[in-house]
Structure formats: structure tokens, C-alpha cells
Amino acid sequence: MEENRLLSMLTDFYNKKFIKIKLKRKGGCESYYIWSEQKKYFMKIIPSAYMDTAKQSLSILAYLEQKEFPAPRIIQTKNGLLYVEIEDMECKFFVVLYNFIDGREPEEGEDLETIGELVGRLHCLMQKYKGNLQVKGKEFFIDRYINILKKKNYAENKIKIFSEYGDTLWKKVENLPRGFCHGDLHRGNLLKTDSGEYHLLDFDTSCNAFPIYDIMIMCNSTNYFDFDESGYQRSKNTYEFFLKGYTRYCSLSGMELRAFYDLIAVYHYQLQATIIEVYGLDCVNDEFFDKQLKWLMKWQEQCERER
Known part of the structure; x- marks a missing residue:
């Protein structure tokens, strides 16, 4: 307009x-x-x-x-x-x-405990929210990406690998506690004002899903496009500092704590599907899918070694 x-x-x-x-x-x-x-x-x-x-x-x-x-x-x-x-x-x-909120995006690793406390407070408050939340399950987190691979006529043998790993991941996370999930809780949706107060932005992707998914997005310190084994330890360190603040408001079950690393892989399926839906099928090619598949297979191997 x-x-x-x-x-x-x-x-x-x-x-x-x-x-x-x-x-x-x-x-x-x-x-x-x-x-x-x-x-x-x-x-x-x-x-x-x-x-x-x-x-x-x-x-x-x-x-x-x-x-x-x-x-x-x-x-x-x-x-x-x-x-x-x-x-x-x-x-x-x-x-x-x-x-308008005048502030800046925090640096990687900045104020993790404070941010964890903010997210814990959010999840605690939203337990009493009476409005409707869209329920998101396997179709959203995994299957959308598989369907896009099929529409792109990606190699069937590689789709099979994506699909089988997606099924394995979903079996590990499908019974996690559900509740309010912001859905896009990365540093870009935080603003820190000059007074040091944090504001949380962009609730358009909020849904009924896994609260631990928000924690994973905020604490995921892997390189999304280029696999680097050090990303596992960086993410683990970030996760531990974040939880110091988060658990002042909300507790997590053992199942949720362990799911963090599997959800990093789920995030690759979910985010790529969302990006392609917004920008169209032509925004990616087979070379990109191959790189994503290689990333996920290396991540799977590392997670099995580390546990």
C-alpha cells in the first residue's frame, strides 16, 4: 500500500x-x-x-x-x-x-540466567491463560518438511533417511509435557533496554506444544548451516546457565531435560519447512537439502556418542 x-x-x-x-x-x-x-x-x-x-x-x-x-x-x-x-x-x-521499545538484541551468551528467569516466568504465567492455543504436533514439526522434499522431487532414498530419522526423533519427544510454547524464542525476539530490562517479542507463532522447545531454541548454540562438533558442548553450557534462572519459576522433568538434544534436530525439520513455506519452494535446492541431511546425520552420531 x-x-x-x-x-x-x-x-x-x-x-x-x-x-x-x-x-x-x-x-x-x-x-x-x-x-x-x-x-x-x-x-x-x-x-x-x-x-x-x-x-x-x-x-x-x-x-x-x-x-x-x-x-x-x-x-x-x-x-x-x-x-x-x-x-x-x-x-x-x-x-x-x-x-516502540528502545533496546538491543543481547549478545550470544549474555545474561543467560536472567533470560532463563524471564522465560520461566512467562511459562508459569501462561499456565493460567484461558485462551485457545493452536495445537502443533508431528505434522508441523516433522511431516511438513518431508512433504516439501517430496514436492521438490528430492531423491527417494534420501527422503527415506530424513523420514526415518524424523520418526525416531518424534518417538523420543511426542510424550513430553505440553503447554504454552512461544515457538520462536531466539535472541532476535528479545530486547534489552538501557536500564537492563528484557522485553520478549513476537508471539505470532505461539501454540500448544512443548515448553522445552522454547528453551532449546534459546540455548541452541550449534552452527545451523555448517556442522561443528563443538556446538554440542557450547549448547550444553548455554543450557546449564539458562536453567539456573528458568528453574526459579518452572521445574522440568528428567524426560524434558534429556530431550534438549533431540529437539535441536527437530528444529531443523520445523524451521526449514517454515522458511520454505514463506519464501517458496524455489528458495532451496538439492544441494541445500544434502547439506541439511549431512548435518543431521553427524548430529545423530555425536548425540549417540555423548550420551
Whole structure:
């Protein structure tokens, strides 16, 4: 949508004079910085296809605001709504405006115990959340990627290896305790302010899955694209420091503690499927799949040795 038109429409909906807009990131949704005459905001433009997950995210953020948890605050429209619906070229979009949080992404290894405490507090609070959460299981975490390999006409013998390892991984994790899962809890979704306070961002992928999956994403210190055996120990060290803070709020079963390394492999299936769904089948090729397969087989071998 043309920027001046968008600024004018938002001025009408929010009763604020918006004067400037700047693109931050494009993907499934678009995010922007936007300025009024008084202050700076953060804005997301969400296609209608993502609206169910977006509404879920807004409900979660409203709940967390009531609990005074440090997460983005939604700016309501002048009519008290959490989002604006806009139609452009016969396409519907939903616009959400947030207070801008001035901060920076933490460095790798920074404040792990503090971040663990924040995530533990989040998981503890969300145990009492009454809203609906989309349930995600094997189809989301494993099978989507296998289906993409088939659509790409990847070699059948290699698909078989991916599929068999995926089945093995799922048998190890399918009975893990379920509950709220942020789903994308990496350092890029944390902001540290000048005062040292952390804010947790981007709840669009929240679901009913494995809380330990959030911990794995935050503590995974492997090189995602190039296998390096030292990644196992780095991840283990990160995990141990993180848990010092996390367990002040939430306890973990032995099964959950042991699943950390298997979930790192599950993450490769889940994340690649998500990236390809967003950017299209042509964003990867057989060479990329071969490299992923080699990574996973080396990881499987190392995990068997280390345990």
C-alpha cells in the first residue's frame, strides 16, 4: 500500500497525526517503524491468511499486559479495537500498532540466567491463560518438511533417511509435557533496554506444544548451516546457565531435560519447512537439502556418542 495513504488512514483510525514510516522487515508479515508528531511506534501489517494466529497473539499480549509481563503493549484504536482492518486491491490486511521499545538484541551468551528467569516466568504465567492455543504436533514439526522434499522431487532414498530419522526423533519427544510454547524464542525476539530490562517479542507463532522447545531454541548454540562438533558442548553450557534462572519459576522433568538434544534436530525439520513455506519452494535446492541431511546425520552420531 502507498505509504502516504497508509499514514492518512492510520491517522483516522488512531486519532494521532502520523508523519513518517520506515520498513523494518518483510516476510509473511511486514513490520515498520512509524512516527507521530509526539513519539515513535512499531507497526505490523498482517495478511488475512495469518489472521487467526495474529488474533491469538493479540489475546496473549493483552493477557500478559494484565500480568505486567515485559512484552509489547498494543495501542488501541480510537474505538477501542486491538487492530485495524484495511482492504487494498481486493486484499484484506490487518494493522496492529505497538508502543516502540528502545533496546538491543543481547549478545550470544549474555545474561543467560536472567533470560532463563524471564522465560520461566512467562511459562508459569501462561499456565493460567484461558485462551485457545493452536495445537502443533508431528505434522508441523516433522511431516511438513518431508512433504516439501517430496514436492521438490528430492531423491527417494534420501527422503527415506530424513523420514526415518524424523520418526525416531518424534518417538523420543511426542510424550513430553505440553503447554504454552512461544515457538520462536531466539535472541532476535528479545530486547534489552538501557536500564537492563528484557522485553520478549513476537508471539505470532505461539501454540500448544512443548515448553522445552522454547528453551532449546534459546540455548541452541550449534552452527545451523555448517556442522561443528563443538556446538554440542557450547549448547550444553548455554543450557546449564539458562536453567539456573528458568528453574526459579518452572521445574522440568528428567524426560524434558534429556530431550534438549533431540529437539535441536527437530528444529531443523520445523524451521526449514517454515522458511520454505514463506519464501517458496524455489528458495532451496538439492544441494541445500544434502547439506541439511549431512548435518543431521553427524548430529545423530555425536548425540549417540555423548550420551
